[in-house]
Amino acid sequence: MANLLLNVQDLETQFATPEGTIHAVSGVSLTLDEGETLGVVGESGCGKSVTMLSILQLIPTPPGKIVNGKADFLGRDLLSMNNSEIRTIRGAHIGMVFQDPMTSLNPVMTIGKQMAEPLLLHLNMTKNEARNRSIELLEMVGIPRPADRLKDYPHQYSGGMRQRVMIAMALSCIPQILIADEPTTALDVTIQAQIVELVIKLQKELGMSIIWITHDLGVVASVAHRVAVMYGGFFIEDAPVKELYANPLHPYTIGLLNSLPRINKEGRQRLYSIEGMPPVLYQKPMACPFAPRCSFVKEHCWQENPPLIPINSENHKVACWVNTKTGRER
Amino acid sequence: MSIGNETLVRIEDLVMHFPIYRGVIRRQVGAVRAVDGISFEIQQGETLGLVGESGCGKTTTGRTILQLYKPTSGHVYFKDKDLTQLKPEEMRKERKDIQMIFQDPYASLNPRMTLHDIVAEPLIAFGAKKGKAVNERVAELLKLVRLDPDFSSRYPHEFSGGQRQRIGIARSLALNPSFIVCDEPISALDVSIQAQIVNLLEDLQEELNLTYLFIAHDLSMVRHISDRVAVMYLGIIVELADRYEIYNNPLHPYTQALLSSIPVAEPEYYETHQRIVLEGNVPSPANPPSGCRFRTRCPLADKGCSEEQPQLVEVRPGHFAACLKIDQQISEKEVSIQNKK
Numbered sequence: 001m002a003n004l005l006l007n008v009q010d011l012e013t014q015f016a017t018p019e020g021t022i023h024a025v026s027g028v029s030l031t032l033d034e035g036e037t038l039g040v041v042g043e044s045g046c047g048k049s050v051t052m053l054s055i056l057q058l059i060p061t062p063p064g065k066i067v068n069g070k071a072d073f074l075g076r077d078l079l080s081m082n083n084s085e086i087r088t089i090r091g092a093h094i095g096m097v098f099q100d101p102m103t104s105l106n107p108v109m110t111i112g113k114q115m116a117e118p119l120l121l122h123l124n125m126t127k128n129e130a131r132n133r134s135i136e137l138l139e140m141v142g143i144p145r146p147a148d149r150l151k152d153y154p155h156q157y158s159g160g161m162r163q164r165v166m167i168a169m170a171l172s173c174i175p176q177i178l179i180a181d182e183p184t185t186a187l188d189v190t191i192q193a194q195i196v197e198l199v200i201k202l203q204k205e206l207g208m209s210i211i212w213i214t215h216d217l218g219v220v221a222s223v224a225h226r227v228a229v230m231y232g233g234f235f236i237e238d239a240p241v242k243e244l245y246a247n248p249l250h251p252y253t254i255g256l257l258n259s260l261p262r263i264n265k266e267g268r269q270r271l272y273s274i275e276g277m278p279p280v281l282y283q284k285p286m287a288c289p290f291a292p293r294c295s296f297v298k299e300h301c302w303q304e305n306p307p308l309i310p311i312n313s314e315n316h317k318v319a320c321w322v323n324t325k326t327g328r329e330r
Numbered sequence: 331m332s333i334g335n336e337t338l339v340r341i342e343d344l345v346m347h348f349p350i351y352r353g354v355i356r357r358q359v360g361a362v363r364a365v366d367g368i369s370f371e372i373q374q375g376e377t378l379g380l381v382g383e384s385g386c387g388k389t390t391t392g393r394t395i396l397q398l399y400k401p402t403s404g405h406v407y408f409k410d411k412d413l414t415q416l417k418p419e420e421m422r423k424e425r426k427d428i429q430m431i432f433q434d435p436y437a438s439l440n441p442r443m444t445l446h447d448i449v450a451e452p453l454i455a456f457g458a459k460k461g462k463a464v465n466e467r468v469a470e471l472l473k474l475v476r477l478d479p480d481f482s483s484r485y486p487h488e489f490s491g492g493q494r495q496r497i498g499i500a501r502s503l504a505l506n507p508s509f510i511v512c513d514e515p516i517s518a519l520d521v522s523i524q525a526q527i528v529n530l531l532e533d534l535q536e537e538l539n540l541t542y543l544f545i546a547h548d549l550s551m552v553r554h555i556s557d558r559v560a561v562m563y564l565g566i567i568v569e570l571a572d573r574y575e576i577y578n579n580p581l582h583p584y585t586q587a588l589l590s591s592i593p594v595a596e597p598e599y600y601e602t603h604q605r606i607v608l609e610g611n612v613p614s615p616a617n618p619p620s621g622c623r624f625r626t627r628c629p630l631a632d633k634g635c636s637e638e639q640p641q642l643v644e645v646r647p648g649h650f651a652a653c654l655k656i657d658q659q660i661s662e663k664e665v666s667i668q669n670k671k
Binding site: 043044158161188189190191192196197218219220221241242245257271272273274275277278 | 383384490492493520522523526529551553554587590597598599600608611
């Protein structure tokens with residue numbers, strides 16, 4: 001088994017709003033091995049981005065607040081670091097790519113300037129070295145005529161190219177972990193395919209670990225080794241990718257997979273749909289967050305939130321009181 | 331579902347160019363050729379899927395059919411009436427019959443109007459119902475889209491994305507249209523909500539005998555809901571066939587690449603399938619490539635492709651494609667099928 005790189009325990013993040021406290025993430029634990037790609041899947045508002053932002057202390061405080069938890073990275077706790085310490089981690093050891101490449105690049109700064117920033121800051125390069133390294137990086141992510149394109153501004157790049165620049169920047173200091181937060185959601189399918197192939201190729205070359213956040217179960221199937229499913233601020237299932245798709249155990253995962261139209265299946269069937277809506281997280285849920293929409297729901301589900309525990313094998317963890325195969329309580 | 335042989339909508343050589351103005355005197359220096367000569371028909375009761383990447387002109391096509399843009403040239407026949415030739419007041423009468431569902435349920439509802447007012451507006455604007463009858467019809471419509479009529483005094487911000495899309499659907503159904511343009515109605519929604527809306531659209535089609543033009547970039551959902559699918563690239567239709575044919579036997583290299591880029595929710599799929607990854611980006615529609623528009627990204631392109639613009643031809647009954655290499659494509663397929671035998 002590979003070395004454990006990141007170990008997050010009991011992370012809890014809340015946001016104070018005029019309507020009350022939002023329990024965005026309510027005690028989640030996750031691990032990431034060296035060289036592994038972890039896919040984090042969930043619908044909007046389930047807490048997947050907040051989890052990742054919390055790990056890097058990127059939550060705006062206030063209104064956000066990390067209430068509890070530890071994030072052990074190379075023997076140090078990321079959550080208890082002060083500002084200057086965490087800044088040596090961000091970008092240098094953990095790179096991040098955001099969903100919208102237009103709003104995450106500075107529109108009034110040339111691509112060259114933006115790319116040089118982390119290199120000057122973390123690697124103490126001279127301006128000339130940084131320029132040469134930026135050209136190498138742009139070449140690596142497949143931008144034609146990189147030396148000329150350094151002088152361009154973000155609006156002169158297409159959406160796919162901007163996302164390539166974001167990836168090049170995130171990888172510029174050769175981080176151990178790349179966190180990709182819906183990196184292809186804003187892109188067209190043919191461009192999405194380009195970016196997915198690029199990241200898979202770069203991972204083989206550079207050997208980093210990746211956390212890939214998405215709501216697209218198709219993309220996850222093609223990139224991840226392991227998948228964690230999030231719902232209502234909790235991880236509800238965590239398994240190796242093939243195991244999860246072949247043998248989903250949580251009713252929510254089962255519902256999600258069934259609600260997809262299958263492209264390589266014949267005949268028109270009615271889509272399975274999970275009735276109801278995702279929960280609003282004004283209270284820390286005492287019951288299972290999925291209980292109101294669950295078709296397997298039992299008395300126990302309304303009384304206690306099930307813990308994420310291994311079922312069947314050590315690798316396949318599920319948070320559910322019900323055995324979905326038999327429909328009975330475990 | 332009953333698909334008649336009657337053609338409801340017929341589009342002929344539809345062209346929509348948006349002029350580009352430059353300089354102090356706003357001289358026209360060029361045009362964005364958003365839709366550049368497309369023709370197709372939609373049968374009564376059918377769902378035609380229109381797919382393509384952003385900027386390929388699929389939304390413009392939908393809006394031009396509805397005469398929300400005045401087309402540069404071409405004709406749109408609806409029940410044998412040419413909408414492009416109608417006077418504004420005549421067009422207004424036709425609008426009752428042709429409606430649209432918009433992509434963004436957050437932006438397409440007036441935040442200062444209640445649910446009741448939003449759904450009642452078309453009824454009142456067209457004088458279709460008066461007094462108490464308005465309330466009855468609104469309640470009926472809300473029931474139709476599975477919304478609780480008790481919510482009718484609430485404002486859009488009190489509803490979730492999926493519920494808002496239901497409001498948009500209720501509004502579009504208010505005047506009993508026969509044809510609805512669905513412009514990416516599910517792309518802003520979460521996966522579990524998408525399935526709810528697609529099921530609703532299918533149920534309504536059956537109940538009310540609706541005809542849909544379903545515009546989307548999610549190819550797996552288009553395959554699910556459509557009877558026939560048209561693929562657009564840079565303002566033109568490159569392939570059109572029934573959904574079984576287009577997904578199992580795509581003939582245009584762009585369709586093939588597009589289908590192979592769809593992420594499939596089966597990890598094993600990627601062990602046996604190689605993605606066709608297209609190089610580069612979609613060229614600007616203000617300055618499309620000469621000849622075949624796809625040639626700059628096409629793996630099959632040669633010199634001939636830059637000289638001649640391929641026409642959309644019927645390769646097999648009901649299967650249209652626009653590619654100069656189409657004969658080569660077909661013969662290669664037949665060889666590979668024979669080899670398998």
